[in-house]
Amino acid sequence: MNEDQGSYRPLSYFQLMEVSLRELLVEKGIVTEEQVSATLEDMRKRTPERGAKVVARAWVDASFKKRLLENGTRACEELGLDVPALKLVAVENTREVHNAIVCTLCSCYPRMLLGIPPEWYKSRNYRSRMVREPRAVLAEFGLSIPETTQIRVHDSTADMRYIVLPMRPAGTEGWSEERLAALVTRDSMIGVAVPKAP
Amino acid sequence: MLKAYPLGHVRTPFYIRGCTGTIERVCGAFPNPEELAQMRDGLPPVPLYRVRFAQKDVWPDYAGSAADVLEVEIFQHWLEKA
Numbered sequence: 001m002n003e004d005q006g007s008y009r010p011l012s013y014f015q016l017m018e019v020s021l022r023e024l025l026v027e028k029g030i031v032t033e034e035q036v037s038a039t040l041e042d043m044r045k046r047t048p049e050r051g052a053k054v055v056a057r058a059w060v061d062a063s064f065k066k067r068l069l070e071n072g073t074r075a076c077e078e079l080g081l082d083v084p085a086l087k088l089v090a091v092e093n094t095r096e097v098h099n100a101i102v103c104t105l106c107s108c109y110p111r112m113l114l115g116i117p118p119e120w121y122k123s124r125n126y127r128s129r130m131v132r133e134p135r136a137v138l139a140e141f142g143l144s145i146p147e148t149t150q151i152r153v154h155d156s157t158a159d160m161r162y163i164v165l166p167m168r169p170a171g172t173e174g175w176s177e178e179r180l181a182a183l184v185t186r187d188s189m190i191g192v193a194v195p196k197a198p
Numbered sequence: 199m200l201k202a203y204p205l206g207h208v209r210t211p212f213y214i215r216g217c218t219g220t221i222e223r224v225c226g227a228f229p230n231p232e233e234l235a236q237m238r239d240g241l242p243p244v245p246l247y248r249v250r251f252a253q254k255d256v257w258p259d260y261a262g263s264a265a266d267v268l269e270v271e272i273f274q275h276w277l278e279k280a
Contacts, residue, residue, distance in 0.1 A: 087225065089248075104211050131213065135262045150265040158209045158246055158271035159228045
């Protein structure tokens with residue numbers, strides 16, 4: 001999985017572990033190289049555009065939004081987004097409530113909708129402080145939440161996965177789903193940012 | 199919440215043990231992760247709850263609004279009546 005940049009660099013500990021484990025599994029006939037490549041390809045296909053599609057649909061279709069908040073997994077299936085082995089809970093931001101997501105135990109993340117988590121999401125700093133002083137952490141992301149808005153932090157400790165349904169930006173009346181989806185950033189679906197301004 | 203510190207693979211964060219909250223929803227029932235980690239089947243599935251805690255109750259010196267909350271998934275065997 002190394003990108004050859006024309007210069008030799010020794011493998012890091014985890015790279016070496018990955019190569020050793022993969023070669024062993026292939027050698028023992030547990031998986032094939034083709035299966036490993038296909039799985040990696042699938043992982044690369046999962047990007048935050050999937051989540052943005054869900055959010056944009058919820059913004060334009062009130063009944064879809066209701067179904068999404070009731071059962072996130074089933075609502076995603078309606079859009080052809082399969083979320084196997086994942087119970088998705090969508091949480092809605094309003095003027096009264098701002099939601100944000102963290103996993104203090106490891107790095108549970110709605111990969112099927114947002115892809116591979118950013119480095120900071122897995123950092124000890126974010127994981128330990130987001131539950132302890134969310135307002136200070138959000139301020140470091142450039143997001144200032146008024147005292148009158150409740151902050152609801154979701155620690156995804158077990159089998160659920162969370163996605164934030166951000167507030168639709170003002171000035172986007174009549175916009176198409178595609179145009180709206182382009183405003184929805186990964187960070188706004190984690191709850192550490194708001195969507196782009198139109 | 200139980201204030202227990204068993205060894206092994208536990209999905210209940212340290213910071214929430216011994217705290218009091220209210221059940222926000224029932225998430226369903228899932229194989230017990232503490233058993234799964236020991237290569238056992240984790241059956242029968244254990245009911246999983248989303249429990250809501252007031253930040254002020256979790257961190258006495260919490261700096262934000264008194265209305266701020268924290269929600270954590272907790273397996274039934276970690277709950278006791280408040």
